[in-house]
Amino acid sequence: MRAQPLNRTTHPQAPAAPVRIVHLGLGAFHRAHQLWYTQHSEADPSDPQWGFASFTGRSPRMSDLLSAQDGLFTLMVRGPESDEPEIIGALSDPRAADDLRRLWELLAAPSTAVVTLTITEAACNLGPELSFDAAEETVAADLETLRAAFAAGSFDTDAVGVPASPAAKLVGGLAARRAAEAGPIAVVSCDNLSANDRAAHHAIQGLAAELDPQLGQWIERSVSFVGTSIDRITPATEDSLLDDVAQATGFADQAPVVTEPFSSWVLQGEFPAGRPEWERAGAVFVEDLEPFERRKLWLLNGAHSLLAYAGQLRGHETVEQAITDEVSRQQVLEFWDEAAHHLTTPGLDVPAYREALLERFENPRIRHNLAQIAGDGLTKLQMRAVPVLKAERSAGRSGEAAARMIAAWTVYVDGRDELSDSRAEQVLEASRSEDRIRARRAPGRAAGRADRGDRADHGSGEGPARPSPSRGSRAPHGNWPRPAQAPAAHRLRRRRLGRQPGLLAVDLLPGRVLAAGPGHRRADLRGHALRRRLQGHPHRVRHRSHEHPHGQVPTPHHGLLRAAGALGRSRVLAGRPARYERRADLGRRHLLPAGVGLLHPGQHPHSAITSINLAAGVAPAAFFLLAAILVQSYPLTDQRPAEILLDLRTRKDTGILPTAACQEMEAARGAAGASPAAAPSSADGADHAEHDGIPPSAPDGQGSGSR
Ligand SMILES: NC(=O)c1ccc[n+]([C@@H]2O[C@H](COP(=O)([O-])OP(=O)(O)OC[C@H]3O[C@@H](n4cnc5c(N)ncnc54)[C@H](O)[C@@H]3O)[C@@H](O)[C@H]2O)c1
Numbered sequence: 057m058r059a060q061p062l063n064r065t066t067h068p069q070a071p072a073a074p075v076r077i078v079h080l081g082l083g084a085f086h087r088a089h090q091l092w093y094t095q096h097s098e099a100d101p102s103d104p105q106w107g108f109a110s111f112t113g114r115s116p117r118m119s120d121l122l123s124a125q126d127g128l129f130t131l132m133v134r135g136p137e138s139d140e141p142e143i144i145g146a147l148s149d150p151r152a153a154d155d156l157r158r159l160w161e162l163l164a165a166p167s168t169a170v171v172t173l174t175i176t177e178a179a180c181n182l183g184p185e186l187s188f189d190a191a192e193e194t195v196a197a198d199l200e201t202l203r204a205a206f207a208a209g210s211f212d213t214d215a216v217g218v219p220a221s222p223a224a225k226l227v228g229g230l231a232a233r234r235a236a237e238a239g240p241i242a243v244v245s246c247d248n249l250s251a252n253d254r255a256a257h258h259a260i261q262g263l264a265a266e267l268d269p270q271l272g273q274w275i276e277r278s279v280s281f282v283g284t285s286i287d288r289i290t291p292a293t294e295d296s297l298l299d300d301v302a303q304a305t306g307f308a309d310q311a312p313v314v315t316e317p318f319s320s321w322v323l324q325g326e327f328p329a330g331r332p333e334w335e336r337a338g339a340v341f342v343e344d345l346e347p348f349e350r351r352k353l354w355l356l357n358g359a360h361s362l363l364a365y366a367g368q369l370r371g372h373e374t375v376e377q378a379i380t381d382e383v384s385r386q387q388v389l390e391f392w393d394e395a396a397h398h399l400t401t402p403g404l405d406v407p408a409y410r411e412a413l414l415e416r417f418e419n420p421r422i423r424h425n426l427a428q429i430a431g432d433g434l435t436k437l438q439m440r441a442v443p444v445l446k447a448e449r450s451a452g453r454s455g456e457a458a459a460r461m462i463a464a465w466t467v468y469v470d471g472r473d474e475l476s477d478s479r480a481e482q483v484l485e486a487s488r489s490e491d492r493i494r495a496r497r498a499p500g501r502a503a504g505r506a507d508r509g510d511r512a513d514h515g516s517g518e519g520p521a522r523p524s525p526s527r528g529s530r531a532p533h534g535n536w537p538r539p540a541q542a543p544a545a546h547r548l549r550r551r552r553l554g555r556q557p558g559l560l561a562v563d564l565l566p567g568r569v570l571a572a573g574p575g576h577r578r579a580d581l582r583g584h585a586l587r588r589r590l591q592g593h594p595h596r597v598r599h600r601s602h603e604h605p606h607g608q609v610p611t612p613h614h615g616l617l618r619a620a621g622a623l624g625r626s627r628v629l630a631g632r633p634a635r636y637e638r639r640a641d642l643g644r645r646h647l648l649p650a651g652v653g654l655l656h657p658g659q660h661p662h663s664a665i666t667s668i669n670l671a672a673g674v675a676p677a678a679f680f681l682l683a684a685i686l687v688q689s690y691p692l693t694d695q696r697p698a699e700i701l702l703d704l705r706t707r708k709d710t711g712i713l714p715t716a717a718c719q720e721m722e723a724a725r726g727a728a729g730a731s732p733a734a735a736p737s738s739a740d741g742a743d744h745a746e747h748d749g750i751p752p753s754a755p756d757g758q759g760s761g762s763r
């Protein structure tokens with residue numbers, strides 16, 4: 057039987073509800089989640105009250121497809137054994153991303169009560185700590201566009217263009233709402249971000265205040281930013297789904313979505329202009345979202361990212377394949393154990409949540425590609441791995457399983473020509489500059505350096521016995537030379553890196569990452585004293601003040617010393633709390649935020665050394681990348697990423713500071729026989745986003761491939 061077109065004439069769906077919600081990001085998840093919840097929240101399904109006008113993020117493909125279907129589409133709810141297709145009708149008005157006129161008109165209407173967002177993590181264009189940065193490229197361009205639009209008094213996109221970022225589009229619409237005195241409104245971010253309400257707030261408020269302080273103040277008073285934890289595994293649509301849907305429903309739906317039976321929506325915040333009764337569909341409103349958000353981002357998304365990198369390195373393509381591999385599964389369980397230490401809020405029921413997650417991941421009928429999940433690692437790891445690693449470090453444990461996730465990412469991105477990451481160019485450029493340095497390598501000198509490195513490792517005779525995984529594990533391509541034109545600070549850092557693991561310090565203020573080992577021969581007096589101190593001679597490091605008077609660190613060397621000094625002092629706190637408390641706090645403040653708070657007040661030096669070595673032995677490479685990800689003043693710009701990745705690769709390749717985690721991942725890649733399936737390139741990634749969840753090979757000439 058020939059499938060018939062899907063629309064409100066061919067399907068006995070209720071009429072389209074009046075638009076009261078505006079959505080940005082008409083992708084797969086929006087259709088599987090917010091539209092489903094809204095449809096199921098109607099008291100009388102035959103007379104729906106809450107309709108969406110949903111705008112695509114960039115390309116008009118999805119709005120074109122859905123407009124042709126009067127907004128209807130099939131949600132294929134795919135359980136482990138069977139499918140439950142459902143036609144969703146809550147989308148009243150599908151719109152293209154550049155239809156600013158309609159967007160602003162809707163935002164200026166008092167009947168519009170809510171804005172929802174699924175625009176991906178990276179689309180907020182925010183800096184570290186969700187800070188607003190007016191100089192950021194997209195933000196700066198959008199500011200210019202909005203200024204021109206405001207100056208013109210009306211928005212003629214032909215004349216001034218369309219701002220690129222969702223935040224800028226909303227700011228324009230909110231200005232129109234203010235002018236129309238249409239009243240307050242709620243903005244609900246449904247992206248996998250920690251503190252997604254704050255992210256939306258900062259992105260929108262930052263732009264508005266920059267444009268017009270009064271608009272900024274109005275937004276402060278009139279826009280409620282609602283935080284959410286959202287959950288429903290919704291892979292990108294594959295071609296085969298169109299056939300499955302046609303068979304199951306008899307409709308030739310061009311825009312179906314597949315999702316799992318499970319769904320969850322936890323919200324925190326006010327809806328000053330009203331909202332659908334989402335509770336009817338199972339949504340939960342809470343006073344404190346954070347524990348739920350952490351549980352979901354760490355356990356579900358963290359496991360996803362771990363599987364995406366480590367699992368692909370082991371040759372897997374989907375979540376289900378990876379989670380049924382004993383090794384990958386064990387890595388997930390270990391990560392969950394670490395995360396669970398910090399998910400102690402009553403009511404979270406972590407064991408049951410973990411159990412349910414395993415079942416969800418094992419659903420053999422949901423094909424969730426790891427390559428899709430792997431995109432935007434730099435942003436995602438900040439929320440999925442780093443907080444667990446930091447919390448574990450703060451608790452005096454290694455955080456090995458969380459570090460493994462980062463280490464897996466470092467191996468995964470290494471050597472790629474393309475990367476699906478909003479900061480792909482910066483990471484790739486770093487990789488390339490590393491290659492250039494590699495090409496300049498002088499083998500003789502490199503060999504000599506290797507020898508020196510060995511002597512240094514063996515020769516110090518200092519420090520407690522510790523495993524030296526570097527020995528016998530030199531990479532076949534030997535050591536790397538010092539880059540010919542490296543700046544002094546860089547040379548210093550590289551010299552330090554050629555030592556045994558011992559002390560690792562991440563200095564937050566200038567964003568410098570520094571390391572030194574107990575085998576460091578050229579340590580100056582203070583460094584030497586520090587070494588002795590860490591080895592059990594506390595009296596030898598007498599609380600020298602290495603701090604700069606203003607708390608700024610002028611050079612990396614000083615940075616290291618200060619960081620090290622702070623470590624030393626913080627231990628002294630045990631004996632002389634009153635005297636050293638302030639400095640200990642200084643040390644904690646500087647070191648803990650980077651996850652390197654290995655030394656705690658009252659901790660015995662030996663256990664400190666053990667934990668430092670453990671940290672260095674677990675994944676020193678990860679630390680450096682971690683610092684790149686984490687450290688506020690370490691934006692991935694200029695030469696810095698090159699330096700970071702160079703450091704990273706130097707240690708990994710020479711084996712001078714080999715890392716268990718990186719080696720494990722390298723071995724996994726070796727065992728898989730080849731690089732994992734290429735993740736979507738940045739261009740592909742953009743395409744994927746632009747396709748709003750429809751495969752590039754969708755029919756009717758919508759895609760680039762063939763079915
Ligand atoms: N898919 C899931 O399982 C799932 C579950 C929970 C939360 N989420 C959240 O929803 C978001 C969207 O996921 P999806 O599966 O719908 O992806 P998708 O690729 O199907 O849709 C992404 C949407 O975001 C838009 N977009 C992407 N980058 C943008 C940019 N830079 N500026 C403006 N718009 C942009 C795209 O145009 C598209 O409309 C995710 O990033 C995630 O944060 C997804």
Ligand SMILES: O=P(O)(O)OC[C@@H](O)[C@@H](O)[C@H](O)[C@H](O)CO
Nearest residue numbers: 248286287288289290357360429
């Ligand atoms: O959508 P992303 O890219 O943020 O993350 C990929 C997956 O981890 C994610 O989509 C999950 O499937 C989802 O968060 C489940 O609710």
